[in-house]
Amino acid sequence: MDFRLTDEQELLLESIREFVAEHFNEEKIQQWYKDGSVPDEVLIAFKDVGFAFLGIPEEYGGVPIDKLTFCLVMEELTRAAGCSTPFELNLLSMYDICEFGSPEQIALCMDLYSKEGKPPFALAISEPGAGSDNMAMATTVKEIDGKLVLSGQKTWVSGGLKVPYMLVVAKDDDPSPQNTGMSMWLVPMNLPGIKTAPIHKIGQKLLPLCDIWFDNVVVEESMRVGERGQGFINLMKNFEVERLSLAAWSVGLAQCALEDAAAYAAQRVTFGKPIGNYQLIQQKLTDMEIKVQNMRCMVYRVAWELDNGMPVQLNSALAKRYVSMTATDVCNEAMQIMGGIGYTEDCRISRLWEDARGQQFAGGTDEIMVHISGKQIIKKYSR
Secondary structure (H helix, E strand, O other): OOOOOHHHHHHHHHHHHHHOOOOOOOOHHHHHHHHHOOHHHHHHHHHOOOHEOOOOOHHHHOOOHHHHHHHHHHHHHHHHHHHOOOHHHHHHHHHHHHHHHHHHHHHHHHHHHHHHHHEEEEEEOOOOOOOOOHHOOOOEEEEOOOEEEEEEEEEEEEEOOOOOEEEEEEEEOOOOOOOEEEEEEEEEEEOOOOEEEEOOOOOOOOOOOOEEEEEEEEOOOOHOOOOEEEHHHHHHHHHHHHHHHHHHHHHHHHHHHHHHHHHHHOOOOEEEEHHOOOHHHHHHHHHHHHHHHHHHHHHHHHHHHHHHHOOOOOHHHHHHHHHHHHHHHHHHHHHHHHHHHHHOOOOHHHHHHHHHHHOOOOOOOOOHHHHHHHHHHHHOOOO
16 A cells, blocks of 8 residues: 555645635634534535545536545645535435436536535434434334325434425435335425424534424425435445545544644743743644544545445444544544643644544444444354
């Protein structure tokens, strides 16, 4: 494996840094975190320079890139900005509709995405009683009196408060755990019977979450995305990519925290000398650097495996678990190096820590990654 960057990758990352330098600064980001969103003009600017189309198939107006380049972009966006941004999830959402949607659905979503720089839908999977245990999902679409009726509740829906559509995963007819048949539906949010409420969380404030209730919402067959009964199976195809991108995102948070902590250690003076001269601080920085390098190597390897058509069910879960947990550790140590100032809202280390901690839930918890990995490890060594 050769992870030396190509000239094209170097130019792309330089363009990412230039974009962030132009549109992001600490004052703006702090205000955005209070507002709970990135302004529309920044999303449109991201779209206008072409970044919003990275990885989308060329036939839909996208710019094809491999998974390693995608991870490089996700890492650099987060590192340079010093915060979690919605760009990563926006791209992943568009991948789903482009892969599984009908020509009409793809055209509708790409047209709105090309105008606004953000997906016209949010993805609704998790439920209050069915997060990691997807088979416990109780939301259904049933045929009642000749009509298709959607009923149930979804939670942890990213960006669901201000979108015209919702990409809903629901069981076909029967909510019992034994029923594995699920379909995806592109549901207009202006239909009667839909209600939303915001979820207030401590970090990742630029990724607003909400609860959604569907009370006997009548849907049409034309709203089904993909084949009947294949909704969850289709989503599973992209879980490895989602976990990998979240891991790359975590690397960016940890790298930013490490850089801030090292810079602070070089200029903060106690007892007549910079704290970076003290061996205990040097040890913290050394261990943080080792962790960040290991995190990056893990992410790049899984991306390389994906690009070469290799199975990554085990390694993507291992990377998601290790990298998200370790990013929190690195941000925690960075906060410790910066002392009390790192615990204030005026210091972005506190924001990086909160955002990194949230990554241990997103895309599957640390514990679920063990559940996935453990079974694969037993198979691997029992041959």
